[in-house]
Amino acid sequence: MSEPTLAQVDPEIHALIEQERHRQSDALRLIASENYASRAVQEASGSCLNNKYSEGYAEKRYYQGQAVIDAVETLARTRIERLFGADHANVQPYSGSPANLAVYLAFMKPGDKTMGLGLAAGGHLTHGHGVSITGKYFEAIQYGVRESDHRIDMDEVARLAREHRPKLIWCGTTAYSRVIDYDAFAEIAREVGAVLVADIAHISGLVAAGAHPSPVGKAEVVSSTTHKTLRGPRGGMILCDAAHAKKIDRAVFPGLQGGPHNSQIAALAVAAHEASTDAFRAYAKQVVDNARALAEGLASRGIALVAGGTDTHLILADLTPKDVPGKPAAVALERAGIVVNYNSVPFDKRKPFDPSGIRLGTPALTSRGMKEDEMRRVAGWIADVIEGVEDEALHARIAGEVKDLCASFPAPGLLLD
Ligand code: DSN
Numbered sequence: 521m522s523e524p525t526l527a528q529v530d531p532e533i534h535a536l537i538e539q540e541r542h543r544q545s546d547a548l549r550l551i552a553s554e555n556y557a558s559r560a561v562q563e564a565s566g567s568c569l570n571n572k573y574s575e576g577y578a579e580k581r582y583y584q585g586q587a588v589i590d591a592v593e594t595l596a597r598t599r600i601e602r603l604f605g606a607d608h609a610n611v612q613p614y615s616g617s618p619a620n621l622a623v624y625l626a627f628m629k630p631g632d633k634t635m636g637l638g639l640a641a642g643g644h645l646t647h648g649h650g651v652s653i654t655g656k657y658f659e660a661i662q663y664g665v666r667e668s669d670h671r672i673d674m675d676e677v678a679r680l681a682r683e684h685r686p687k688l689i690w691c692g693t694t695a696y697s698r699v700i701d702y703d704a705f706a707e708i709a710r711e712v713g714a715v716l717v718a719d720i721a722h723i724s725g726l727v728a729a730g731a732h733p734s735p736v737g738k739a740e741v742v743s744s745t746t747h748k749t750l751r752g753p754r755g756g757m758i759l760c761d762a763a764h765a766k767k768i769d770r771a772v773f774p775g776l777q778g779g780p781h782n783s784q785i786a787a788l789a790v791a792a793h794e795a796s797t798d799a800f801r802a803y804a805k806q807v808v809d810n811a812r813a814l815a816e817g818l819a820s821r822g823i824a825l826v827a828g829g830t831d832t833h834l835i836l837a838d839l840t841p842k843d844v845p846g847k848p849a850a851v852a853l854e855r856a857g858i859v860v861n862y863n864s865v866p867f868d869k870r871k872p873f874d875p876s877g878i879r880l881g882t883p884a885l886t887s888r889g890m891k892e893d894e895m896r897r898v899a900g901w902i903a904d905v906i907e908g909v910e911d912e913a914l915h916a917r918i919a920g921e922v923k924d925l926c927a928s929f930p931a932p933g934l935l936l937d
Contacts, residue, residue, distance in 0.1 A: 550860045551879075552748075578594050593611065611780075615754060616719070634654065634688045641664040644721070741761075757788070813892040826838055834879065858902060
């Protein structure tokens with residue numbers, strides 16, 4: 521007798537997953553941190569490896585039955601090391617925040633000083649924000665961007681680093697559209713004796729493909745999620761110099777985590793394999809070309825771009841000149857089938873839950889095969905919606921056009937009939 525399917529066992533969850541599958545197919549997903557993982561990645565992440573416990577590392581486990589798991593994790597680790605040219609990779613972090621926490625555990629004691637880009641300037645919670653454990657257990661110094669051009673203020677980074685001499689300096693962003701100057705960060709970290717950590721969660725796919733400079737060899741430690749531009753499973757990883765390998769491994773296990781999520785690690789191995797191809801390199805370049813085309817389209821309609829544009833997959837738009845706050849714009853855009861997130865802009869006069877901007881990214885649209893022509897169309901729709909933020913008939917008309925465009929560019933990994 522065959523085993524019952526999800527639809528038979530739990531029709532409610534099955535129906536909700538189907539609903540989400542159709543939403544992901546029919547909408548233009550412009551949330552900068554999201555993407556479509558391939559069918560192969562999803563097959564590995566939904567596999568029977570889910571059933572195995574394997575605390576420890578290959579050939580040093582605490583339970584029997586690890587022959588396959590050791591081979592899987594070794595493949596994932598060595599593929600990631602090769603892809604990024606890193607001495608060592610730890611592929612066990614459950615996601616980006618645990619990866620970052622493991623880095624703190626490896627190098628810091630409670631009360632030690634850390635430095636990172638402030639959340640309001642485009643940093644991440646785990647880089648020392650006050651509401652995060654990283655801002656509560658450590659003394660966090662936050663640097664920002666310049667008001668004149670919204671670029672990371674390297675003079676401020678140097679001044680604060682000399683004044684506070686933090687143990688860790690984080691360079692990494694979630695809402696910053698320009699290239700990070702890893703050489704400048706490395707020089708400052710060297711001068712003050714800090715460990716430089718590059719959090720490349722947003723850009724790891726671009727870095728792997730050479731579409732953004734790599735911090736490997738400049739930052740002693742590099743952390744990342746695996747599901748954004750890299751198009752892997754939900755997960756995290758840490759790359760480091762050989763000198764830090766033991767410390768990082770011990771911090772991840774047994775310091776912070778228990779059994780690794782083996783199906784996620786297998787799926788990361790698949791993603792690393794996919795990311796090492798010429799097709800992925802072309803994809804990553806197209807992500808950046810698409811972001812530029814989208815940014816130019818938005819700017820041509822009078823939408824202000826933070827930092828004046830983009831070098832990456834990401835655009836931060838300040839809607840103040842349009843007199844529309846970010847949240848109502850994001851809600852109206854979703855009605856039109858265009859999904860973004862509202863976001864603070866640097867020096868925002870509005871509150872984080874009702875900010876002035878929206879954040880957009882091109883990784884998911886590019887995974888569907890869309891190029892510059894489609895980006896120009898999308899920019900036009902976005903501007904129309906922002907200029908007609910209360911015009912629900914307009915939103916409905918655009919939603920129809922969006923659905924037609926999406927039908928011509930089927931999303932990978934959705935397994936729709
Ligand atoms: N939630 C991610 C993002 O959207 O950028 C960061 O962790």
